[in-house]
Amino acid sequence: MKRIITISREFGSGGREIGKKLAEALDVPFYDNEIISRAAKESGFAESAFERAEEKATNSLLYSIALGMNVFANQETGLTGLSLDDKVFLAQSNEVRKAAKESSCVIVGHCADYILSDMPNVINIFIRAGLDFRMNRAIQEYKIPVEKAAEEVLKNDKRRANYYKYHAGDRWANMNNYHLSLRSDFGGTDHAVKTILTYLNMEER
């Protein structure tokens, strides 16, 4: 059975790692920065603009009206008033939808739960953890200096919340948007994958 699994996550919660392990366990494609690169290539934008975009929330705009229209296939639709960030978001949205249509997969970030809210067989998961756990991961995985770890973790959460609020028009981490939400610091990332597999009724391949 086809299943699209979206993973949203607090910064440093291990959500990306959990998504990757989950995709490996299920033997399905994993999308994270890969999507960004694909979108960048297909839409002709510089990759650096795409890399900058996700963690940044900007001002303005009724991009949601345009959502679903393939703006990038037809630059003459009159939607040239879109900001660069909105265009990047639209290109990413197209890639997310394309990936979801193709096959079962795991998609981390990119407001995928919102972008795919009209599609069947989408399961939305949110990963959280206590601040200590996330600071430790920030120090070890992202090489953030110890004295800046707390600030960076909270700043990145804030960015994600702003990004989600701006693009999806909803409060980030709103429990109503997720089938399953769990703290990864209770048992670690492998344990989180195990719990998610149980919830999905899916076995490792």
Added chain:
Amino acid sequence: MKRIITISREFGSGGREIGKKLAEALDVPFYDNEIISRAAKESGFAESAFERAEEKATNSLLYSIALGMNVFANQETGLTGLSLDDKVFLAQSNEVRKAAKESSCVIVGHCADYILSDMPNVINIFIRAGLDFRMNRAIQEYKIPVEKAAEEVLKNDKRRANYYKYHAGDRWANMNNYHLSLRSDFGGTDHAVKTILTYLNMEER
């Protein structure tokens, strides 16, 4: 290992049933209305007052200052200004804490996650489901007439939110307060129990 599992739930989500099945699977005590009865007997209040109290949020009061003081063992502490509802809540809180100190157990409702927030080995779970699923349960389990099902479900959610806000001083269903939150309509109550057991790293006895 001792584990106290608290279950909060949207009305009609099957949270109470899930809690009962979980307690059976783990062979530990299950507390729901049992707590209310015990509290009622020990504190000398009429049971009917207790039964009325949980789903009702009232006005006023710094009962939280008194929380932890055994008000009912000593009626002469000067806390006679407490409303009946506050006294009922305090009596319930004492019972919840007593149960949690005694042994591993499953506690449904009663703001148990809040009442036990200073205790170790407490795992907080929140059960949700879509409105259709909950309306069906309301009709079948609680014999609520079809035409009133939606209204009753939403009214009861509102009451629980008010009750939690009043007593715990926090937004109900705030994801940050729970280790695990899941939709029960994805796979039913047995499936939810299975997922929780996996998350807890605990086997059925």
